[in-house]
Amino acid sequence: MFSRFIQRPVLSIVISLIIVFLGVLAITGLPVTQFPSISPPKVNVVVDYPGANNELMIKSVIIPLERAINGVPGMKYMASDAGNDGEATVQVIFNLGTDPNVASLNVQNRVASVVNKLPPLVVREGVKISREESNMLMYINLYSEDPNTDQKFLFNFADINILSELKRVDGVGYADILGNREYAMRIWLKPDRMLAYKISADEVMEALSKQSLEASPGKTGESSGKRSQSFEYVLKYSGRFTTKEQYENVVVRSSSNGELLRLKDVADVEFGSSMYDIYSNLNGKPSAALVLKQSYGSNASQTIENVKKKMKEIQASSFPKGMKYEISYDVSKFLDASIEKVLHTLVEAFILVGLVVFLFLGDWRSTIIPAMAVPVSLIGTFMFMQYFNITLNLITLFAMVLAIGVVVDDAIVVIEAVHAKMEEQHLSPRKATKKAMKEISGAIIAITFLMAAVFIPVAFMSGPVGM
Template structure:
């Protein structure tokens, strides 16, 4: 589901029928015309209809049955086409021709009331109004919809494959708002109860915030290790250049900015800066050991380490290229992540061999005390030193802070300029957070540039002030750790057996931890919305279910974290099924920053309070982790009857046993199914012999019941540019209870009214409300969720175990939604990992022209993987798609470092 829009009215004179038809005529078609909208429907069928409600007692008195009414409607309310007078014949000609018209199809209740059923030469006429009441009503009354107590028309939207959800939602909102301004009557309004863009926008904003934080942290870490603002500026500049280049290639490949690609960019910041750091460190080393100038040192470095940069780029790219060929939902995640990472890494390699050397030659200074004393830079530095003396570093710090604040504030206010803001909003959907991030990045670059340009010579400031002391102590600490590591390495490097045993121990540890590490697929996240599924006892009326939904609404209104609740009685969202005992409440939560509780905590609170509602079964589910993969979060499993027996009672019994067995498993919660074979029913039993003796046709008897009780439409009419049907049915007071059948009559072949009780009886029994099938098999759809502390993989494994233990021959299970893809995926991650390792090994073989040297890289993987698995287990996390993506990246990092 892409969006859920409620059109409602606070006017007490407006009912759901009017809202449904208003939305159908004025809103629905406009939405369907929007590119990207794949399906737009209004739940239920409250379209206008002419309701002919029969008075069975008067019909019996006049010896009229339902078939007579249907024939009269078909005969008198019809479209006629008399033709044209004076139409050309090819033989004679005349000046004018005349079109004959006849308004034969009626449109108003009064016209239908005057349709003639019987007439005789004496002038007696029997009309429909003599035996029925005609009114403009609704086609069906099988669903009640409201929002916060106000009747509503519930519009559900789904997008076309490949369309941009955010853009489609934006266009829909603009169109509905336009319609509201132009034509909504007083008191009518609309509310977007759910749309996936809220979660997507909030997630993207959060990732952008993380992107900025990562950029700042990387800059700080680089500065701490390099200890020089000029050196820090070079790799810091490499980050935005690589990311901007990645955006360019993403556009070429038709990719979009989404959670996966932004996630890749966050991780790419730490990777792309490495190549630039390698170049800067190497240039510093040449300048220090050989006393070369920046230009000469850069030349030597480029000649020496170009091969290493290429090798690093190839190894990292080799990790991600194989996974881009994966298919299915997992492949979508891997492909977008891998392509984004690969593009950013390749661009960073190009930057390291082109832009970074140029910046080193231009920005870095020789390791002497005279470089900063020439030109304008020297003049400014001497001025700062003369003014502040020994405290020059303090003055430079103050100037840096003022510059950073000034530049950041200037950019911030510039982006808030009305013209600039509108222009930026059109291009990048500028928000307050994005404005702050842009201003912060520009301010940071300004600070680094100023400090790199007007810092002391030779980095001598490192020895002055608290910052210099900290950097000095940090360098000494790193040297000690490095020395200790080298000593340990010297002790074990000659002990080959010990090395092999350690690697073997880590490899064994990976298998042990992997066995106890819970598996998952795509973890659920707080999307700002919750489904409340209401199930009343079988046979409950729609009004009873609607009242229970309103009780749940009242409970939800008591919670501060909830903004609105949409109630739908007669519909359940899990299987999109219908039934008078089914109900769904769409609970809309406050924005994430405005509430303290998460969606899971709110569900726990609602479960406690919902237990007070009597005589219902109530479960809460979150939306699916990926919109379109299933109706709700958790898992969807189908119990299949493959016996071909057609015995739904047996399927019902096995469903009850299966549900009971699953209910005992601690890994599962929220088990729910609308399948039941115990709905109250009455079977009609006709004595054919008696019916024939009384001149009653069995077919006529059943057709008459189908009209009187079930309702049938005949003909129709056109209003508001829409086609509406004419329904014939007995008035409600004649079809309430089973005993009402005894008061119904059917006409026999002698034009006599024969009571049904003369040849028919009814027997009480139980059966299905609706028949569900999955892959053509009779099925019982079951919804559930992993219990707290358990992953979806553990839940699926538990269900498989229960099925193997309890289901007899001929019954089986199958999956739907994300559970289908998770069960199908199986151990795919292992094969992906092996392919990645082999691919990296082959690239290294080609790079080093040796089959032995790359083994040093490959054998370093068990240590890193064991640490990752151990950390996941300690944190209570599952081995899901995000974890597997991280492991793929880990292979590249370990290979690069090795």
Template sequence: MIKTFINRPVLSTVISIILVLLGILGLESLPVTQYPDIAPPTVNIRASYTGANAETVQKSVIIPIEEQVNGVEGMDYITSTAGNDGSATINVFFKQGIDPDIAAVNVQNRVARATPLLPAEVTRAGVVAQKQQTSALMFLSFYTTNENLNDVFLQNYLDINIIPGIKRIFGVGDASVFGGKTYAMRIWLDPQKLAAYSLQPSDVVAAINSQSLEAAAGSLGQNAGGSFEYVIKYKGKLSEPSEYENIIIKSKGQGDFLRLKDVATVRMDALSYGGVGESSGKPAISMGIFQTPGSNAQDIIKDIKKYLKEQEPNMPKGIGYTYNYDSNEFLDASISKVVKTLLEAFVLVFLVVFIFLQDFRSTLIPAIAVPVSIIGTFFFLNLFGYSLNLLTLFALVLAIGIVVDDAIVVVEVVHAKLDKGEKDPKKATVDGMHEITGAIISITLVMAAVFVPVTFITGPTGVFYQQFGITLIVAIVISAVNALTLSPALCALFLRPHKDSAHANKNFIQRLFTAFNAAFNAFTKRYGEGFLILLRHKWLSGVILAGAVILILVFNKAMPTGFVPQEDRGMIFANVELPASSSMDRTYQVMKQLSEKARKIPGVADFTFSTGRGLISGTGSNYGLAFIRLAPFKQRNSTQGQSIDEITGKLFGIAATIPDAKAIFFGPASVPGFGNSAGFQFSLLNKTGADISELDKTAKAFIGELMKRPEVQFAQTSFNTQYPQYQMDINVPRASEAGVPISNIFSTMQGYIGGVYTADFSKYGKQYRVMVQALPENRTDVNSLNSIYVRTAKGEMAPISQFVTLKRVYGPQSVTRFNLFSSVDITGAVNPGYSTGDALNALREVAQSNLSTSYGID
């Protein structure tokens, strides 16, 4: 059969051309990513209980949902967070290989079982379960230089005009704004005026729901045999502040009515006032864009930038945007370096081949065969659903040195036949292939078998390196196909009978070859002499082998371990925490001060921050986050203190000069989807249901011991039970005597202080909420209870302070759970000179020596 390919070189060429064409088509379709997608499929569940504190949210929302969701098919583990802002977040992580779409459907079915167990306010606001996109493509900020445009307008402009278009771009999994300032119809109640008319918030809510509704009145003339048919329209839900102002609350008699504007102020404003953002000193709103698994990151980012460029002429005057983090910058730099290495390896391999074969025609054969193997591999990568990433490219770099061997073996055996006097290259090729065909096949099987075990490694590591192993195996197999088809055909066509060149004139290259041969022969002679020594003293080989094995074991134990190295991605994240219950204004001033100082550091290009939430701290008025974009890689000079480690050190130094600010700085996660940051993250689990204060003490003591280890640069948690709060107690006997239902007391407190989501309205093609709440100045402190009234059974208005007392207590800003156990999330960084594996070993040792059986880590 091999003779057929030698006699028909066109057939061999066509096979190789087909492989190359298929490889080019595969290359065009291959998604480009940094690493294989190894993040576990995740389904995110979100709910909101307006006005509830963290512990109430956990008991009434999270626990019922977790009890139903736990154990869903393919689940690996589950985490949850409840905040004092009423937010509930549950993340369900699945094992590798589980279809995320099927996982999302299964979780939604489990959540549906829990819905009847949830408070009515929660189900009304909605419980959302959807698959979570873990691979962040970019973060960007839209800012304004127009003083007439505030952050509320900015966020809603994005929600209405920009984000929908971004979500429609192929490959975008999600695009979301960091903030809750979507439009809402705000009904600001005046408690004194309501009490004067013997009203309470529930009366206002009832009036809104009865007068702002959608209705289907039908049609006139339908099936009546007439000539015309008329549809009856109703204006539907109210959508303008003036319309809500004129809602009738009750009749005063004699044709006079009490309207909403008489007891409340109506404004079209924000749903939440939980944060303020800036980008390099300008008011800004930040957003994140995430890609779907298997999509091409480079193409998506190009499409996003093209879309935003097209939208620029339509943006209001004064609105601009800046890219805080663009994964393409790091990806392009990484891929280009690997491609450069690939080309360098290609050139070096063939330079070595040329030096040893010392014939241009002979060198040309491997030079043609190797690209066929490399390019053809791209088709199979696309066929298997893989991506073009650093691991597959690294495999191709290694493959060059492996696949060239098959072509060299074919060329050398034909050379040997010609050296022995064979005058016909075709006959020399046929005879040579008859001798080595079996050897080529066996070599291929052996080389492929070396990398087969890599493809059977389980877990994230297995997924990570599976593409590496498969890429090498495919390249090796294609190389064997070339060695049995293309290389013999090229040998028969290109090689010529050898001539006696002993007396021929020698040029420079020939003289160079002569010198090389003499040196190589001398080396071979020395090697032969050394081999004879080992042959006479066989025990010496065993000693050398045993010594090598011992050294391998010693160095393997001493070598630091880690998953992947931390790299400079051109971005630094900041998480800032102020003392418990610090106001939003105070947090803003600290973040602004940090921004002004950080932007003066050489190598820092942009500083964008947002208050009201942290990257690893949850939500709260005392938290802030920042995106610190560094100058492009080519512009930064590491010799002048502009490496990411040196800039991070300077940022820590600046933060140390700001009183009360606890700031940490870290780069993006090494592998997308594995945590929010570089370093390590784990949960301290409370397995026996101990008190929250006891869990807090244990966590602080554990962190203190961990910080003593040299492997750990820092370890911290946002969990803090010292946030000032008020415990609400109700005098039930007194309320019962006055004929005031307990539910009425709660609804009044919620209506005035917590806020009530009472209805919806449509505007700008989107749906927004109607929120009822007391004016901010009427809910500032404990004394505000004196101006809040509740209706008794006699219809009289009594101060709610007669039935309610508030006691000063302390509690957490947010509470978390891991696999249904109460937990504390701890984040840390590794000291320079140590690996992540060293830090994890230190973590286990500290846990073993300091934690009782009531606690654990995961």
């Protein structure tokens, strides 16, 4: 078989060029990440229960959700967490190889079957189900030079004008703002006033739900089909209250003689933030911290470039005077520097191999053979990396550095065997090559299978080791 390639060098060159061409095409489409994705798929179920403590969250929310989710296809285990801030999280971890999209859908179906058993406040706040993206991409801090700009404004500006744009960037799998400073009408109840008027928090909630609501009043004057109507009016309702004054004047209780107890009599009303649990500062100035994570199979460097480009567009079109942003963490800096060092190592190893071959054999034609074999083998590797959905990361690049030695060893063994035949038996290069290959081809194949027997079985191991 090998003699056919020796007799037809053009065929060998064409095959090598095809391998190089396919490898170059694969390089352009390979996803680039810092580290390989070996963590199991995770799906998070987040619920909010305003005013609830840890014990109440476990009894009324966590236990029903765990019972419904338990046994979902592909599930490995799950972990739950509930705090005294009214927020609970159920994290479902799946087996390696499970499709995260299918896993998220299965969890969503299980949660939907138990939503009617959850407290009404939890249902009103909504149950959020999302995949967890493990590849951190970058942090962006939004701040303002204007001292009058507070964190509340920065958060809501980022939420309205920036976050939705970044979520649409190709390669961004997760985008969110740390904390929750969304605009909200805060009602701070006064216990002493409530005790004096004998008012409970439930009565306040009931008054708010009855007076601040969305309604569809319909139409008046619509034709009935029996007689024509000259005018038709669409009735409009202002909807939920939107100002501080409207909430202050909510009637909590009324008496038969016309006395009214308003919300402002038992509470302080302010236009504030939904939560105050997380504060973000940059160099002593209030800021909104945006966190971005990479979607699986995307190119980290290209995604970051797209995000930076999008941020410049938003800054030019939407930013008010004095508002700026700063990229506090950018994985591409470390990633590019690390990949550059690995590529330098590849080039250095390639040059050293060529020097060693030339020094020991003293023949420039013999040096060309491993110099051509190494690039063909390495570039062709990218084709198989794409076929097996392997990302281009620090681990795979380091493995390619180690693989140079294996490729060069085989090439040097062949060259030395050919040189020995030419010197001892005074044969021509072609005849010496044929004779040498007949003697050592079995040994080279055996060495290749031996190396495969060492490394390939590891790929069939379960867990992160196999991945």
